[in-house]
Amino acid sequence: MFADEGIHCYASMNTVYMISEKLENYTCMVNLGSAGRLHKAKNMIKLMLCNPDVVVWMTLLHTCRIHGNVEMGEHIDKGVLKLEPENSADFLLLSNMYAAAANRDLMRMVNG
Numbered sequence: 001m002f003a004d005e006g007i008h009c010y011a012s013m014n015t016v017y018m019i020s021e022k023l024e025n026y027t028c029m030v031n032l033g034s035a036g037r038l039h040k041a042k043n044m045i046k047l048m049l050c051n052p053d054v055v056v057w058m059t060l061l062h063t064c065r066i067h068g069n070v071e072m073g074e075h076i077d078k079g080v081l082k083l084e085p086e087n088s089a090d091f092l093l094l095s096n097m098y099a100a101a102a103n104r105d106l107m108r109m110v111n112g
Contacts, residue, residue: 003035021049027056033063038072054083061090065097068104073097 010029013019026048033041041060045052057079064073073094080090 003032003037006032023050023053023056026050026052027059030056030059031063033060034066036067038063038067038069042072042076052079054080054087057083058087058089058093061093065093065100068097068100070097070101 006028010021010025013021013025026044029044030041032044038060041063045056045060048056057076061073061076061080064070064076077090077094080087
């Protein structure tokens with residue numbers, strides 16, 4: 001519900017209020033991935049009128065961790081490393097994602 005409201009507000013920024021998008025607006029839209037809209041968030045990055053910064057990529061990486069999308073997370077991590085190779089926060093998010101995925105697999109083996 002909140003995600004739909006956010007998308008509506010974002011869409012009306014330019015068309016109704018004539019407000020140009022800024023990097024911070026894109027970051028907020030990418031954060032909608034937390035509401036389970038990972039692919040929409042990833043597509044938002046492709047449609048950006050400016051180059052995504054490390055905050056945009058880390059936001060999407062965080063949403064990948066939340067939803068356990070390891071494959072997308074690995075792809076996103078490459079974007080983070082290109083921008084900031086010394087950034088260790090992406091390593092922490094990615095390692096947490098791997099740990100969570102392994103725990104799910106172990107749980108399936110035990111229960112299954």
